[in-house]
Amino acid sequence: MNALWIGVIGSSIALFTLRYSGYLIPEKYLTNPRMLRINTLIPVALLTALVGVQTVTEKGSWIIDQRLAGVAVALIALMLKAPYFVVVISAALTSALLYRF
Amino acid sequence: MSRVNRTTASQSLSVSFTVGLYGTAFGAAGIAAGFSVLQTCLLSLLAFSGASQFAVVGVMGAGGSAIAGIATASLLGVRNMLYALRMAPLLHASGFRKVIAAQVTIDESTGVALSQEKLGTAAMKQGFWLTGVGVYIFWNIFTLSGALGAQAMGNPSAWGLDAAVPAAFLGLVWPRLTNKLERALAVCALVLAVLLSPVLSAGLPIISTVVLAVIFGWKLRT
Numbered sequence: 002m003n004a005l006w007i008g009v010i011g012s013s014i015a016l017f018t019l020r021y022s023g024y025l026i027p028e029k030y031l032t033n034p035r036m037l038r039i040n041t042l043i044p045v046a047l048l049t050a051l052v053g054v055q056t057v058t059e060k061g062s063w064i065i066d067q068r069l070a071g072v073a074v075a076l077i078a079l080m081l082k083a084p085y086f087v088v089v090i091s092a093a094l095t096s097a098l099l100y101r102f
Numbered sequence: 103m104s105r106v107n108r109t110t111a112s113q114s115l116s117v118s119f120t121v122g123l124y125g126t127a128f129g130a131a132g133i134a135a136g137f138s139v140l141q142t143c144l145l146s147l148l149a150f151s152g153a154s155q156f157a158v159v160g161v162m163g164a165g166g167s168a169i170a171g172i173a174t175a176s177l178l179g180v181r182n183m184l185y186a187l188r189m190a191p192l193l194h195a196s197g198f199r200k201v202i203a204a205q206v207t208i209d210e211s212t213g214v215a216l217s218q219e220k221l222g223t224a225a226m227k228q229g230f231w232l233t234g235v236g237v238y239i240f241w242n243i244f245t246l247s248g249a250l251g252a253q254a255m256g257n258p259s260a261w262g263l264d265a266a267v268p269a270a271f272l273g274l275v276w277p278r279l280t281n282k283l284e285r286a287l288a289v290c291a292l293v294l295a296v297l298l299s300p301v302l303s304a305g306l307p308i309i310s311t312v313v314l315a316v317i318f319g320w321k322l323r324t
Binding site: 016046098 | 112113141144145148151153154160171175176180181188195201205216268270271275276287288294299300303307308311319320
């Protein structure tokens with residue numbers, strides 16, 4: 002078995018183990034109000050962190066490019082209460098147009 | 103399952119398709135990094151976590167060891183465990199359903215579920231399952247098509263997908279930012295992750311924002 006196969010199978014096992022263990026932790030540990038509150042805030046932190054990293058970084062460097070313009074347009078669309086698909090499509094169009102010109 | 107909420111279904115489908123389309127880029131990236139079509143497709147079927155998959159092919163394609171690839175993928179995958187913790191009390195899944203729920207616990211299914219909160223728990227559950235299964239199907243179809251030589255569409259930037267994916271995440275978090283504390287946390291998390299990106303290895307800047315969630319949640323009095 003070569004390294005690539007180890008990478009494929011190893012990461013698949015690791016990811017499933019992580020996910021499944023999240024469902025095995027007993028619910029009673031999650032009824033503490035403070036734990037529940039923190040748990041509600043965790044996706045807010047992780048998802049916005051993802052937005053930042055995917056918008057202005059590439060391979061660990063800060064890069065300002067068409068992605069930032071696309072996400073900025075999405076932000077404006079959200080502020081204007083645009084439907085979800087309009088938010089996503091407007092970001093894609095902006096980014097693609099800037100990339101091509 | 104009760105009647106499917108139209109808003110939830112439409113949002114789930116948009117997310118599934120947008121994110122699934124990005125699988126094309128992953129398929130192409132896998133081949134470019136030296137993985138076979140089978141290996142690339144297995145990553146999408148089994149690992150099924152976009153960022154983690156890109157990390158494995160990115161790290162190993164650049165000459166990194168299997169251990170480095172697995173470690174980076176796992177670091178990026180820790181958030182799936184955190185999402186599972188959040189989804190477990192909502193889904194109450196057991197047996198085989200729990201296995202399937204675990205496999206489709208990703209940014210998008212969790213995000214859509216949470217953004218349905220105002221529509222009730224039934225809509226939250228539907229959002230999770232529709233989005234999780236939807237992304238799974240589209241992600242795998244597009245991975246295969248990308249891997250099978252769709253080099254023409256292999257450049258995500260030319261199609262604006264590079265901005266569509268973070269915009270899709272932003273649209274998911276948006277309804278969650280209902281008060282000052284949540285908005286402050288979002289801004290801090292975004293800034294922290296971006297600032298740490300050049301310093302820490304891939305995955306850690308995102309995971310490190312969990313500390314902020316703990317701090318903010320700890321101090322909150324309502």
